[in-house]
Amino acid sequence: MCGIVGAIRTNNNVVDFLTDGLQRLEYRGYDSAGIAVQTGSEITRVRRVGRVALMAQAAKDEGVFGHIGIGHTRWATHGGVTEPNAHPHISGGLIAVVHNGIIENFESERTRLEELGYTFDSQTDTEVIAHSVHHEYTQGKSLYQAVQAACARFHGAYAIAVIANDDPTQMVVARMGCPLLVAFGDDETFIASDVSAVIAFTRKVTYLEDGDIALLTSAGIQTLLDKDGNEAKRAVHTSELSLASLELGLHSHFMQKEIYEQPKAIADTAEIFLDGGFIAENFGDDAPAIFKTINSIKILACGTSYYAALTGKYWLESIAKIRCDVEIASEYRYRDVIADDKELVITISQSGETLDTMEALKYAVAQGHTHSLSICNVMESALPRSSSLAIYTRAGAEIGVASTKAFTTQLVILFGLAVTLGRVRGHVSEADLERYADDLRQLPGSIQHALNLEPQLGVWAQKFAAKPSALFLGRGIHYPIALEGALKLKELTYIHAEAYPAGELKHGPLALVDENMPVVVIAPNDSLLDKVKANMQEVGARGGELFVLTDLDSDFTDTEGVHVIRTPRHIGVLSPIVHTIAVQLLSYHVALVRGTDVDKPRNLAKSVTVE
Incomplete structure (x- = not known):
């Protein structure tokens, strides 16, 4: 959610970087954009509701030029989508601020500042930051000291x-709880909430x-104090993010591009286990010792990552024979929990910065959990740094807000974890290991065959487009995939969709079924197929139209009211992927x-950094 950029450039106009950086952060989700540039005698601000391109054109038309500036894409939290609520916020013509996150005590701070004589032009919590810094600055503090003093007041x-x-x-x-990096060029320093914003200018990041x-100055970081007020240094990394991964190429949308990148992303992620074996060391140097001591697993995640966790639960319990609970991170930390120092807490997040998941991990640790593992797609993000163990998916940059390759690579990691723990716990034989490795080797090819079904699915889409709602059904390990399918339809098309275990139909959802309710059924040829067929009969008897996703091993046929698409032959344990x-x-x-916005669905953001 939201995006921050900024720069100090000795020899170049900062506006070019600000607009380019904000455009590269559009995938995060936003509703307005703005920049503030020191232009010699004043801070010039340009803000617009809508796309970055509108703001960029306005800045160009106004001829904004300067060597220091900040920019922001806003996803509304406090206050509506209006230009006065857009960032940057300015206090007294002297201080300009951009901000990601939420100031929880902004109401009391606003009252305090109003009593000091400040007036507010927006409904945002961010404006209290600008006025707080202004107040401290005009009391004789340096800018650094003023920000320190202001931050000390914020919750x-x-x-x-x-x-x-x-x-x-x-x-x-x-920074407190929301991502922020500093990047270094020649006589210029950049900041951003995501490395994709700076990669066209430099690869050196902290x-x-x-x-x-x-x-910061154009020469880099001059002073850095940590949370305890001590001087600190942060390592400089060379980003390996490919600039090509941030471009559409021949594709119409990033989501389409990323769907088609899945055979490679899955193959790259599977290499972790195919090259090195199903060994504990893949998860960190301390993993061998930790894996031998744990007796259960708790997975904390949100959204699509939560559905990956639900899928992984089946593998962990059936292959590794270890009890696994899955919880929505945003709910977990608001209830009393029973800690177990022999339980491994796993967090899953594409960005590694999902605030609810980060806070859930902190809560778990505070309650007494001592072992944690992060599954993440972004190197050096917060969750891996806060965890005992970490493993990274190899999905590459994912720009589309609706997750695709990040989800499927998370599933590969969870499968690899299940096999690894099964081996450590003595439930997976050498013959099993070879069979599971062979399953992983075949997976990218099966994914490629599934991609070839696109024309048939395009025909189905014509039937779905005018429907007000849809139902997705699955059983066993395929139920979480039904949940993921319903989520994708909601996110991308704004059609109301729900998912249920197929056996739950008669316990309520069947009341919704009629000729206007398409029902998608995930029905591979596994041990539950006969059960799923019985549930499908219940739908057909109520006039529902069935859309069946099965495989070449099943005996479904197209009939009136029943549409069938076959994926490749049933591949067993990895069928959900x-x-x-x-x-x-x-x-x-x-x-x-x-005709919806595929890559930037309304009201949604890629990286959820607010509660």
Whole structure:
């Protein structure tokens, strides 16, 4: 959610970077955009509701030029989608601020500042930051000291960048709970909430940690104090993110591109286990010792990652024979929990910065859990740094808001974890290991065959597009894939969709079924197929139209009211990953028919950094 950029450039106009960086952050989700640039005698601000391109054109038309500036894409939390609520916010013509996150005590801070004589032009929590820094700055503090003093008053999560009109040589940034990085060029320093914003300008980056406050100039970081007020240094990394991965190439949408990148992403992720074997060391140096001591698993995740966790639960319990509970991270931390120091807490997050998941991990640790594992797609993100163990998917950059390749690569990691733990616990033989490895080797090819079903799914999409709602059914390990299919349809097309275990039909959802309710059934040829067929009869008897995703081994046939698409032959334990491709392509094509914004669905954000 939201995006921050900023730069101090000795020899170049900062506006080019600000607009380019914000456009590269569009995938995160936003509703307005703005920049603030020190232009010599004043801070010039340009803001627009809508796409970054509108704001960029306005800045160009106004001829904005300067060597220091900050920019922001806003996803509305406090206050509506209006230009006065758009960032940056300015106080007294002197201080400009951009901010990601939420200041939880903004109401009391606003009252305090109003009593000091400040007036508010917006409904946002961010404006209290601008006025707080302004107040401290005008009391004789340096800009760095003013930001320190202001941050000491705030409760919540934030990433902040601040500039002052009377000093065009420095910027102050602060982080607490929301991602922020500093990047380094020649006589220029950049900041951003995501490395994709800076990669066209430099690959040298430093990731700030919670509680950091840093003073920046064009020469880099001049002062950095950590959460305890001690001087600190952060390692400089060379980003391996490919610039090509941030471009569409020949594809119409990033989602389409990323769906078609899945054979490679899955193959790359599977290499972790195919090259090195199903060994504990894949998960960290301490994993061998930790894996021998744990007796259960708890997985914490949100959204699509939560559905990956539900799928992984089946593998972990059936292959590794270890009890596994899965919880929605945003709910877990608001109830009393019973800690077990022999339980492994796993967090799953594409970005590694999902606030609810981060806070859930902190809560688990505070309650007494001692072992944690992060499954993530972004190197050096917060969750891996906060966990005992970490393993990274190899999905590459994922730009589309609706997750595709990040989800399927998470499934590969969870499968590899289940086999590894099964081996450690003595439940997986050498013959089993070879069979599971062979399953992984065949998976990319099966995914490619599933992609070839796109024309048939496009025909289905024509039937779905005019429907007000849809139902997805699955049983066993394929039920989470039904959940994922329903989520994708909601996200991309704005059609109401629900998913149920097929056996639950008669316990309520069957009341919804009529000729206007398409019912998608995930029905591979596994041990539950006969049960699923019985559930399908219940739908057909009520006039429901069935859309069956099965495989070449089954004996379904197209009849009136029953449409069948076959994925490749049933591939056993990894079948859920193959069927995921079909529900992704179905939702993508329904969105095309309905004309919705595939890559940037309304009201949604890629990285959820607020509660």
